[in-house]
Amino acid sequence: MTGDSLLLGAVAYDPKVVAIWTGFRHWLSEHDLPFDYVLYSHYERQVEDLVAGRIHVAWNSPLAWVRALRLATSAGRTVRPLVMRDTDRDLTSVVVVRADSGIAHVSDLDGRSVGTGAVDSPQATLIPLAYLAALGVKVSPRRFDVGVGLHGDHIGGERDAARALLAGEVDAAIMLDGNHLTFSREGVLPPGRTRILAQTGPYDHCTMSVVDLAPAALVDRFGALLRGMSYDDAALRPLLDLEGLTRWVPGRTDGYRALEAAVELFGFYGPAGEQGMPDYSP
């Protein structure tokens, strides 16, 4: 019985994940897809299990995707992106400074302290630090490690970095563009007190990853059902709101180049997907 189901892995970065996937499971079952899910406490075990075929699909962070690719290549397997949320495309990160700091150009950050998100946050640590490095700016990162292993899904580190900026504890803070808007609305970043100094290029976020060991017919049906999910459907709408999308769109891989480069630069993962950061323990 259970062997005939498509099995998805997801990371429990928040209690709402249970509501989301229990709801989707119910809806998918009603649409004749035998479906089940397992939850992980962090992304590393999830991608290892994906490539080992213990789960069929993984709702992956961008960093988990990068590692899945490396693990799969090394194991002689293939992984591919199935779908992503409409909200996963073309994100950017910003570097924020205090308005009165006198820091006018990115190069002024040279030698300064920069508050980042968790060690494994693509948007608030890896991509923007690589972006600064590519501009030749050597900063002194100060990490706000909240939710290590969740690959930046937890917004807490970014918020702490923003607070530290206002408190004068760091010279700059890094955050996702959307989180900058959120923090401004919340009043964490009061109007006029900070200034956006720099912005990375666009990159993509989460992706539904499939391993070649997964049953093809079930995977095809899963992809078709996800892409057919409509925000008009009252049964789905609360789940889509919780998951933060209005529709699922086809997966793509070219939005992960900046993160690939950052992983390479910092040696976050080795070529075979081995963990390369000595102080990273999810």
Next chain:
Amino acid sequence: MTEDRVDLAGLGLDRGGHLLLRRALAPLPYGSRLRVYGYDPGLRVHLPAWCRAEGHRVESPEPDSAPGPVAVVVRGEGRDGRWSGAHRAGSGRRGEVEKSPPARWGLAARGAALEEGGPEPYFDLDDRDLVWAKVAPQLYAHAAARQWNPDTAVDWDEPFAIPPDIEAAVVQVMTYLVENEQAALIVPARFLGRIHPHFREVVQLLAVQVADEARHMEVFTRRALLHGQALGSSTVGGRASLFTLLEESDFALSSFLLSVLGEGSFVNLLGFLVTHAPDPVTRRVAWLAMQDERRHVLFGVSHLAEQSAVDPRLRDRLRAAIERRSDALRDTAGLNADVFDALLLLSAGSWRPEAIEAGYAHVQRLQHTMDEGRRRRLERLGFPADEAAALSALHTRNFM
């Protein structure tokens, strides 16, 4: 081709600018383009982030297009689907109610546009015929307009002097009234949470009814303790009678026993006190409570009369209810003898035999008036006169 445009001036999306964007995007067809102008320093970062979350797409203008728009927003379907299956939860207008409002309407304002889906709270009293009365909106308006302040509606300092025995009789009657009003508060309060909120005016009316009883308890207690320290007595028979009211879980039957029969008799009792009480404070508190109780009776009679018009079998159930209650109370003593004697004494006003005789006649007339009133109301519910007389005779000797 002309493109729509919106100018946010210096307003950022972190300070309400999204309102202008929403307003500009709303009437546009999907796929159409909106040029966004503005000079808030965060706008270039916030606009794409906002559009991404809202399901719209952003095209950046050509770099050399300054002083052109910050960006061009391509309208997506976004979250419009939220309202695709929406419908109105009936009418918001006063007194316009549906026969069977669905459970999902329960927590919405009546007449609001409801997003499809959501919780379906169960209100078992969800049929117009079970709870509604055409007069409910007017009665509620009347009730709301006539709320009085217990502190100022009565001149508590008005001087009067009555003999200690007569004062004790007043205290006993007040004690009895408090006990009854307490039950009259609990009974509608228990039904309030069971009535579908679609029947708003009924819920409001019962809520005010509960508040009425709260005030009555207060003024009767205050009168009882005006010149003394202790209340009168409470008998098993009196409490047993009230307990049968609390036990009734059927709204129609409860309304029948409490309002039509009980509070109806109570109005007569309060009228008796208005006429015969020995002091101005007692007369005043009785008069105030009587105005409210009349409204309670009117609602009970009205909604049961309407219900019995559409459900001829209702009268059988009402009859059974009154008989059942009479059976349940058969072995109890009925009205607190202290209350009966107190009514007699306070209306007599003294221990002189001829005064006592007059008082006795007053109390007898009160019981006769109560019986007449019950029969009249039973006939209004469609009972033939002879049956109304028989049923009225079965009513609890405790009055309520």
